[in-house]
Amino acid sequence: MxxxxxxxxxxxxxxxxxxxxxxxxxxxxxxxxxxxSPSEAGLGLAIQQNGQAVLARIPGLVKHIDGHPMDEFHFYSVMPEDPGLLGISDHPRRHREMSALGSTSVQRPVLHKRLTEFAKKLGIPVNxxxxxxxxxxxxxxxxxxxxxxxxxxxxxxxxxxxxxxxxxxxxxxxxxADYTGVSQWGGLSPTPEFWKGKRAPADLYGNGAHMIVVPVSDSLMTWALSQRGPEFKEEWRSIDAAAAEHFKKNSPFSQWPFGAGELVRNSLKIVRYGIYDRPxxxxxxxxxxxxxxxxxxxxxxxxxxxxxxxxxxxxxxxxxxxxxxxxxxxxxxxxxxxxxxxxxxxxxxxxxxxxxxxxxxxxxxxVSGVEACIKRNNYYRDVCNDPVKFKARFGILV
Structure with a gap:
């Protein structure tokens, strides 16, 4: 049959x-x-070891995706009252050494394109x-x-x-869909000098704001900046050029250290979106x-x-x-x-x-307030120094 x-x-x-x-x-x-057509929306995406294990079941797919390897996770505080490196976890490198499956990152639109390309190559109609x-x-x-x-x-x-x-x-x-009260700015930017040669995403913690930065190639990084505030639509699409330029030049985040401000100022595109929950x-x-x-x-x-x-x-x-x-x-x-x-x-x-x-x-x-932020920073100092706590906190199961 x-x-x-x-x-x-x-x-x-x-x-x-x-x-x-x-x-x-x-x-x-x-x-x-x-x-x-394949979506141009979105920024970067991390394919962690559990995801890679499934992709590897399709011969040749992981190589075709050509993700950017990640070796470490970095954590920084940009608060003037408590600045500096909070910690580094080398979990991705250690896991790759143990199982040959590590974390990689890729631009989301690039991943869309490469997945549909490979599906068509295997003879699947894509309508x-x-x-x-x-x-x-x-x-x-x-x-x-x-x-x-x-x-x-x-x-x-x-x-x-x-x-x-x-x-x-x-x-x-x-x-x-219920708005969580958190919205994000995001962008795609040339890799700042601070991050060149570091195959590591990073969390940067401020007072009332958080930024994650992710390398998606040797020359490009994506970033997303979270804040509490008014509701924004859940579209993940680029904002108009004038609003983007105003944000790049005038937002306080353009002055953040550890390469973060440079990412904002030099971003090739800026997106704005809300974070929502569903039942x-x-x-x-x-x-x-x-x-x-x-x-x-x-x-x-x-x-x-x-x-x-x-x-x-x-x-x-x-x-x-x-x-x-x-x-x-x-x-x-x-x-x-x-x-x-x-x-x-x-x-x-x-x-x-x-x-x-x-x-x-x-x-x-x-979180907001100096005392609350320092408490948060100390928590991440502790987590980074304890691999068991790190895996439990971030949902990484091996």
Whole structure:
């Protein structure tokens, strides 16, 4: 019999990986994306060892992505009352030496492009400009209707369409997003002299503000600056040129030490966006449709584990499909329910814990008042000197 047809909704940083692993298993996979081309939104993304372990299951993909290796994590205080280096963790280097899997970073738009390129290379149709509008299920199939009028029928559907998931809305209705009270400025900049030769992201802590900087190549770094304040839309897109120039020249962050101010002043683009929470889903599937990644468990970016947790979801989903449905024939609804239920049983507690820890990270990084900030700084001094505390705090499990 012919292999089952599977639709993967969303061609961001997760959907192509799901499509490639499904194709590798033997399914007839089609990938759909609501945008007209690979997204140019977003800044940088860290692929940690748990994410790399899943990507490495697709021969040649990690090399094609060509991420920038990271060896250390650095922590600095930019407060005049308590300035200087808080600590350094060499966890990424040690983990790479132990397992050959370390942390890498890449520009998010570059990752989008390279993933879709590789999916096409493997023979997966990638259909842009297809916004999901309706899902209609029968006992043995799912009919997918898109806003452009295209309608196709599949054995089952995997929704990988991120924070604004149309798949989730089709299954469970619209869910409101709650502003966390934290917004970010972000940018892409030439590497300052201070950071040249250091393959290390860094957290910089100020009074009422926090900045993370991440090298994405030998010559470029991304950065994101968090503050509490008025609500901004969750778009991750560039602001207009006049507002960007005003921020680069006049914001107090343009004078921060340790290369941070230089990153702000010389940024090639500036984005502005709010950080939002969404209600936790109690189930990730209905019938023959399952959610993966941010479509199922959206998280704030403060642990850098969003994409990596999504890759863990995908890896386990493929393993469970192999366990419950070894052939590539269309699985029964009961078979899919068994696989999807076990996926939830394993993944729901882990992702819920990491979402919670990411929220805590956001709350503890952006504090105000000299006394509170020094207390925070001392906490990170302690964490950096204790590998066990470091791994527990940042969600890095080995």
């Amino acid at each position: 012919s292999p089952a047809r599977v639709a993967v909704i969303g061609a961001g940083v997760v959907g192509p990986v799901a499509a490639m692993l499904l194709k590798q298993k033997g399914y007839d996979v089609v990938l759909y994306e609501r945008l007209d 842009f400009g297809h916004k999901l509008e309706k899902l209609e299920q029968t006992e043995d199939s799912v009919t997918v209707t898109f806003a452009n009028g295209v309608q196709e029928t599949f054995s089952f559907v995997v929704g990988c369409d991120g924070l604004h998931s149309n798949t989730r809305s089709c299954l469970f209705g619209e869910t409101s 936790e889903l109690k189930t990730w599937f209905r019938g023959r449709v399952v959610l993966i990644g941010d479509a199922a468990h959206p998280t704030s970016p403060f642990l850098g584990m969003g994409a990596n947790q999504s890759y863990e979801d995908v890896g386990l989903l493929i393993d469970l499909l192999e366990k419950y449905s070894p052939s590539t024939e269309s699985p029964s609804t009961d078979t899919l329910a068994a696989a999807f239920t076990e996926l939830e049983r394993v993944r729901l507690p882990r992702t819920a814990d990491l979402v919670k820890r990411a929220r805590i990270q956001g709350e503890t990084r952006v």
